[in-house]
Amino acid sequence: xxxxxxxFWKVFGIPLGIGLLSAAGLFAxxxxxxxxxxxxxxxxxxxxxxxxxxxxxxxx
Amino acid sequence: xxSKTIRRWSFIHxxxxxxxxxxxxxxxLTGLPLVFHHEIDHLLGNEPExxxxxxxxxxxxxxxxVAKAQAHRPGEAMQYLAWDEEDKNGVIAIxxxxxxxxPNSSHTFMLxxxxxxxxxxxxxxxxxxxxxxxxxxxxxxxxxxxLLLAFMGLLFVLAIVSGTVLYxxxxxxxxxxxxxxxxxxxxxxxxxxxLIGVVTLTWALVVGVTGVISACADLIIAAWRQDALSAxxxxxxxxxxxxxxxxATELLSIAAQAAPGMEPDFIAFPGTRFSSEHHYAVFMKGxxxxxxxxxxxxxxxxxxxxxxxxxxxxxxxxxMGMSQPLHFGDYGGMPMKILWAALDVLTIxxxxxxxxxxxxxxxxxxx
Numbered sequence: 486x487x488x489x490x491x492x493f494w495k496v497f498g499i500p501l502g503i504g505l506l507s508a509a510g511l512f513a514x515x516x517x518x519x520x521x522x523x524x525x526x527x528x529x530x531x532x533x534x535x536x537x538x539x540x541x542x543x544x545x
Numbered sequence: 546x547x548s549k550t551i552r553r554w555s556f557i558h559x560x561x562x563x564x565x566x567x568x569x570x571x572x573x574l575t576g577l578p579l580v581f582h583h584e585i586d587h588l589l590g591n592e593p594e595x596x597x598x599x600x601x602x603x604x605x606x607x608x609x610x611v612a613k614a615q616a617h618r619p620g621e622a623m624q625y626l627a628w629d630e631e632d633k634n635g636v637i638a639i640x641x642x643x644x645x646x647x648p649n650s651s652h653t654f655m656l657x658x659x660x661x662x663x664x665x666x667x668x669x670x671x672x673x674x675x676x677x678x679x680x681x682x683x684x685x686x687x688x689x690x691x692l693l694l695a696f697m698g699l700l701f702v703l704a705i706v707s708g709t710v711l712y713x714x715x716x717x718x719x720x721x722x723x724x725x726x727x728x729x730x731x732x733x734x735x736x737x738x739x740l741i742g743v744v745t746l747t748w749a750l751v752v753g754v755t756g757v758i759s760a761c762a763d764l765i766i767a768a769w770r771q772d773a774l775s776a777x778x779x780x781x782x783x784x785x786x787x788x789x790x791x792x793a794t795e796l797l798s799i800a801a802q803a804a805p806g807m808e809p810d811f812i813a814f815p816g817t818r819f820s821s822e823h824h825y826a827v828f829m830k831g832x833x834x835x836x837x838x839x840x841x842x843x844x845x846x847x848x849x850x851x852x853x854x855x856x857x858x859x860x861x862x863x864x865m866g867m868s869q870p871l872h873f874g875d876y877g878g879m880p881m882k883i884l885w886a887a888l889d890v891l892t893i894x895x896x897x898x899x900x901x902x903x904x905x906x907x908x909x910x911x912x
Contacts (some may be wrong), residue, residue, distance in 0.1 A: 497712075508747050515871075534747060
């Protein structure tokens with residue numbers, strides 16, 4: 486594998502996963518209530534949680 | 546990536562962001578309370594409340610309700626009847642000086658389907674949330690305002706795409722979610738801007754694109770009238786103007802027969818932009834979760850009550866229908882609304898930190 490390719494996956498691997506999870510969450514709640522709603526809370530909760538965690542991290 | 550390529554993307558990111566940031570900040574700030582507009586209107590006492598009556602109290606028929614509405618606002622034309630989502634006895638009536646009057650000059654109120662009693666809906670005609678909504682939708686500038694905001698939305702999408710491209714060279718030597726806390730304030734905010742930007746990417750793209758689609762609603766409806774509606778009402782081109790419309794009483798059962806398995810969403814009366822001069826249009830929605838956002842209009846001759854046509858649903862009307870929940874975030878209960886608000890706040894932080902980073906870099910360049 487060329488070094489450039491590997492750096493692409495190194496950099497974008499996790500963001501891509503989070504992006505797919507968010508997309509699944511956005512779509513899930515369109516399909517039904519109950520479990521589908523819960524799935525959307527997880528899908529959107531992950532990006533919201535990471536964002537909030539980063540902001541409130543104290544300087545080490 | 547070559548440094549020349551990086552400079553190019555950086556240029557695109559800087560300028561698309563700078564141009565749209567002020568508008569996007571306004572949209573994000575007004576959108577935040579709008580996520581909770583139901584709750585706010587309840588608190589302010591602006592939501593209609595129907596009387597408690599026995600559960601099996603019979604409902605009036607549609608024409609009786611129309612008569613009650615017309616007695617309430619004599620001299621005005623009925624534009625739309627819709628069904629309240631929370632209370633099945635609530636029928637929302639929209640009336641205006643003429644059937645063709647533009648939506649912002651209409652008056653919305655509620656009828657109790659059991660008694661025909663009218664209940665005002667202050668939140669639909671004025672007040673805080675409607676003010677915020679008008680700012681959010683068109684900045685009180687009508688179609689030009691909507692199109693300007695649609696353009697800003699497109700710039701926002703470009704800024705997101707270019708920002709994602711730039712994420713690669715910035716993060717090549719850093720682990721995901723690294724925030725350099727103690728080097729400098731600029732580095733800390735650069736890392737936060739990149740991290741929050743990349744995790745909220747999907748949500749921001751979806752809300753951005755669906756916002757652009759919603760902002761183009763007037764054009765989409767005009768295209769639908771041109772494409773789908775005009776062919777169907779062609780035989781009525783030379784018909785004399787409608788003087789006496791047939792009673793609305795049976796509209797729902799006629800529409801239900803024409804479109805089995807669907808449920809009524811709203812009725813457009815003759816002369817509105819969702820019907821023709823000679824037709825009632827009963828908009829039927831699908832009965833599953835997903836298809837409940839997709840509307841199929843049944844056109845009913847307003848003189849004979851014969852079904853003229855079940856209008857086709859072009860893809861762009863479906864796109865508009867699906868854009869609404871995906872933009873409002875109102876389809877997954879209160880937890881989803883709270884997450885929607887959190888992601889909105891995070892987007893505000895990305896916007897503001899972006900301006901900050903630009904200012905700091907400019908200052909450094911001058912020094």
